Amino acid sequence: MKHITHNDADLTAFGKIVDGKAIAATIRQSLKSRVKKLKEQNVIPGLAVILVGDNPASAVYVRNKLRSCAELGIASSKFLFPTDASPPDILRLIEDLNANPEVHGILVQLPLPPHFNVTDILETISASKDVDGFHLYNVGGLVVGNTVFPPCTPYGVVKLLEHERVPIEGKNVVVVGASNIVGKPMALMLMQKDATVCICHAKTRDLAQFTILADILVVAAGYPKLILAPMVKTGAVVIDVGINRLPTGQLVGDVDFEEVRKKAALITPVPGGVGPMTVTMLLENTISAAERKTAKADSISI
Ligand code: NAD
DSSP states (O other), rough: OOOOOOOOOOHHHHHEEOOOOHHHHHHHHHHHHHHHHHHTOOOOOEEEEEEESHHHHHHHHHHHHHHHHHHHHHHHEEEETTTOOHHHHHHHHHHHHHHHHTOOOEEEEEEOOTSSSSHHHHSSSSGGTTTOOOSSSHHHHHTTTTTSSSSHHHHHHHHHHHTTOOTTTTTTEEEEEEOTHHHHHHHHHHTTTOOEEEEOTTSSSHHHHHHHHTEEEEEEETTOOOOOOOGSSSEEEEEEEEEEEESSSEEOBBBBHHHTTTTSEEEEOOSSSSSHHHHHHHHHHHHHHHHHHHHHHHHHHH
């Protein structure tokens, strides 16, 4: 019989840390075979990325996305514009890319400079190439539970939960953050899986009264240590989407990781949790777009 020391007992009580990097690697492996199948039909999935301005975080995200495409055999093209770029130029480029049969996915890296109307830009992307899932057509699909391009970050969270076999049906889910990119689509996706979902945001009064009820707590606010251990139910699954850079240069999430880990059953770290899944889901959406287009072309030729 193993002798459990005090330290061992403490360790066994800690929540499992979800290895988003490893899960993403497993999914990417399966995506490789889908790319191979497409190539056998002479189709190379193609992603076009448009970056406007010199936001350093955006530049890093775009670099990661392009590198990941290359690793998987997805053809990517990058279109860089200065901060003072003219919106009609970008709209024209998007229209050209919409018409280009070698491009299956189009992504405009957000945020855009303030003189851009983001809605105009996103609505110009063809709904069939909208791999970020931000076009109103795709948002509508998400609302009615019939999504074509699930937005990448919340889709990555769903995949993480599935991979960890976390039951969702009937569970209390609290999503902290109500953005169009993460919080709202996250809530819709988990509601679609029959969870009881509550969305909190910056105007929510007494956040803790909601978070403490969560069986699954998803946090996407962009605020370090927003979620402290007393706000979390013992045994909860805690998904930290937040990415914050501290003045020390350290990258942290929105959750007090060390303390919350002692109460949670499962917790995602930052970095290495949700982040690697987001890019993976972008790759998956691009491959799906290419597959759909190829299947359509085949059925037309029959
Ligand atoms: P956002 O600023 O658009 O939205 C933040 C949301 O959080 C808003 O709804 C706001 O009301 C809410 N909020 C802010 N402060 C709050 C508080 N004190 N209490 C409760 N709610 C609060 O941000 P976003 O684009 O949704 O991103 C959120 C976080 O997730 C950021 O840290 C961002 O960097 C990160 N993020 C990570 C990934 C990833 O791949 N891991 C992807 C996208 C965003």
